[in-house]
Amino acid sequence: MTETTTNATPGEDRTVVIREVGPRDGFQNEPETIATADKIRLINELGQTGLTRIEVASFVRPDVIPxxxxxxxxLKGIDLPESVERMVLIPNTKGLDNALAIRELFDACTLFVSASExxxxxxxxxxxxxTMEDVKTMGGRIAAEGIQYGAVIAxxxxxxxxxxxxxxxxxxxAEEFAESGATELGFGDTTGMANPxxxxxxxxxxxxxxxxVELTAHFHNTRGQGLANAYAALEAGCRSFESSFGExxxxxVPKGSTGNIASEDLISMFHEMGVETGIDLDALITAARHAQEVLGRKLTSHSIVAGPVLWESAA
Structure with a gap:
């Protein structure tokens, strides 16, 4: 495991939680079909990095996101440690019906809405x-099942x-979601328009x-400000972040909206700052490189190319 930084400021140690969303938010944008076996292998590999939350699947209609x-x-094929929370995205009541039919295969679910009409x-x-009227009904059903319930506002x-x-x-x-039973609320910079x-x-x-309520930050790197925005959220007290391996x-929708911030870049930054994540950065970079091989193209994560900072070898 990569040693955390020797460059951190004394007395500023903090801990954050990272949710890896690549297997859902990342894969859904790939134009070429990814084999199920490859998805399972990559998710299992992510599960061995120290991540404790992985968004594994979505119950959207197959014709919408094939x-x-x-x-x-x-969900049936993955083999994750018990410490890893298996999360799924639920778009609507029908999606919830389908998810509850296999309730034993996941630990938590996320509902979502866009703040923009x-x-x-x-x-x-x-x-x-x-959407929010549907949320009221779904929130009650989720609570009745004893499922951990979070929400994301795009x-x-x-x-x-x-x-x-x-x-x-x-x-x-966000307050409506909380009233419906959500204990975690994520705020999405869906097309990279935020500034620190x-x-x-x-x-x-x-x-x-x-x-x-647990607050989660979800930034995209569309205009290169993703890590700066994550740092600003951290300084404002946010301790939960979503990111995607390999970026x-x-x-x-619409065109031009590039990827989430890379998990390995985000974690590298946090480790250099003395912020604890519990994640093996070397193992995560290896998983991202394997995803690159599966997809047959170079991914845009900086850490895939540069690797972690190695202070002992720096001249």
Missing amino acids: QLSDGVEV SHNKANINRTVRE TSFGCPYEGHVPMDRVLDL AYVHRFFTEAARRLPG LGGCP
Whole structure:
């Protein structure tokens, strides 16, 4: 395991939790079908890195995202340590019905909405209010099953169709999710429109309005500001982050929305700062390189190329 930094500031040790979303958010954007066996192998490899949360599958309609149509087979085939939380994304009531039919195969589920009307309609063909009415029913069912329930609000930091998204609109939706039973709320920079100054203000206010709720930051590196935004969220008190190995992923709508921040780049930064993740960075970089081999193309993660910082060999 790569030793954490000798360059950290004394007295600033902190701990964060990373949710790896590559097997869902990352794979769904790949144009070529990834073999189920390859997905299972890569997820199992991720499970050996020290990650404690992996988003494994989604219950979207197969005709909408064919790449994820083998979600049930993937859930049945993976072999993860008991310490790893298997998470699934639920788009609507039908998706929840399908998920509950195999309840024993996952540990937690995530519901989602876009804060922007235009993006929500483009993404799932529903209004925000239609989605949130569905959330009330689904939240009750999830709670009755004793399943850990989280939610993600897309376009929290800006919409490619509408531009600025008011902070109050996002946090009002977050409060609705919390009232429906969500114990974790993720805020997505879906097309990479966030900036560090706004991110700091946002998470400061989110913590004030949502006491007792775990807040998660989900940034994309579309315009190269992903790690800076993660740092701003950390400084505002956020201790939970979503990222994708190899910098896989991006929003299916619109064009030009490149991937999530790379898990290995995010973790490398945290380790250099003395922030503990519990993750073996070397093992994670190896998994990302294996994903690169499976996909047959170079991925955009910096750590795949450079590897971790090796202080003992630096001249």
